[in-house]
Amino acid sequence: MARRLFYVDEIRASAAYLRGETAQHLRKVLRAERGQHYEVSDGAALWLAEIADFGKDLVEFRLLEHLEAVLPLARVHLLPALVKFDHFEWILEKATELGVARITPVYSLRVEKGLDQAAHKRLERWRRILLESGQQSRRLSPPQLDEPLKLKDALLAGCPLRLWLEEQRGAAPLLKSLPPSFNEAALLCGPEGGWDDRERDVARQAGWTSVSLGPQILRAETAAISALAVLGAACHSSTQGNL
Numbered sequence: 001m002a003r004r005l006f007y008v009d010e011i012r013a014s015a016a017y018l019r020g021e022t023a024q025h026l027r028k029v030l031r032a033e034r035g036q037h038y039e040v041s042d043g044a045a046l047w048l049a050e051i052a053d054f055g056k057d058l059v060e061f062r063l064l065e066h067l068e069a070v071l072p073l074a075r076v077h078l079l080p081a082l083v084k085f086d087h088f089e090w091i092l093e094k095a096t097e098l099g100v101a102r103i104t105p106v107y108s109l110r111v112e113k114g115l116d117q118a119a120h121k122r123l124e125r126w127r128r129i130l131l132e133s134g135q136q137s138r139r140l141s142p143p144q145l146d147e148p149l150k151l152k153d154a155l156l157a158g159c160p161l162r163l164w165l166e167e168q169r170g171a172a173p174l175l176k177s178l179p180p181s182f183n184e185a186a187l188l189c190g191p192e193g194g195w196d197d198r199e200r201d202v203a204r205q206a207g208w209t210s211v212s213l214g215p216q217i218l219r220a221e222t223a224a225i226s227a228l229a230v231l232g233a234a235c236h237s238s239t240q241g242n243l
Helices: 021-029 085-097 115-136 197-205 220-239
Strands: 005-007 010-012 015-019 037-041 046-055 058-067 075-080 162-165 184-189 209-212
Touching: 005 021, 005 115, 015 021, 015 046, 021 058, 037 058, 075 085, 075 220, 085 115, 085 220, 162 220, 184 220, 197 209
Parallel strands: 005 037, 075 184, 162 184, 162 209
Antiparallel strands: 010 015, 015 058, 037 046, 046 058
16 A cells, blocks of 8 residues: 655755644544654655654654655646636646646636636635645645636746647647657646637637647536646657657
C-alpha cells in the first residue's frame, strides 16, 4: 500500500511541520501515531518522513530520506470556461490528477447567470480541492489557481502551443495538431452550449489553434479532461519515440 503524502507548511533542517486543519485531520481522523511513516513535500522536494511529535494543530515530522519526485513531462496551463460549480470542481480534481500545472477559470459569453459573480467567493474552496487532490494523486505540488479572467485577457496567455478546444466541424483533430515534441501547452476549453462566434473570432485573431476531439457531443467537463488525457499521452509517446 502506497504511503500517503502531505503538503507541509515548512521544512527546516531535518524537520517538516504541518499545521492547521490538515494536521488535525492526520491526528484525529487518521489517528496517526509517532513513528509512522508518510511522504511530505513543500512543493520543491519530496521526502520520506516519520512523525516525531504533535502540538496544538501541529504535526512535526523527522525527515528520513530524499525521494525522487515524478514530474509531468509537459507544463500544461488549463483555461476552462466556468460551468456549474459541481462540474467545474470535478474538472479541478481530475485536471490535478492529470498533472496540470496551472488553471485559470474563464468568463465566457454563455456562462450561466450568477456563476461569474460567485466564482471569486469559491476560490478558497477550489484551492482546497486542488490541495487535497494533489496529495491524493501524490504530486509534488498542487496546480496554481488564478483569479477568473475575461476571455480577452485569458487569450494573452504566453505559451508557444496554444490550443482552442472547438466543438464545431472544421477544427483539426487535436492529436494531429500537436508538434512532434513539446514541453509546454495552453488549453482553452469552452462552456456548456459551446463558444459564441464572436469569441471564436477573437481567439482566431489572437493566434490560438482550434482543435477537435471528434464528432461526438461531449459535456464541457468531459471534453476538458479528455483533451488533457490526449495531451499527456502524446507527450509521453513523444519521449518514447512513438509519436
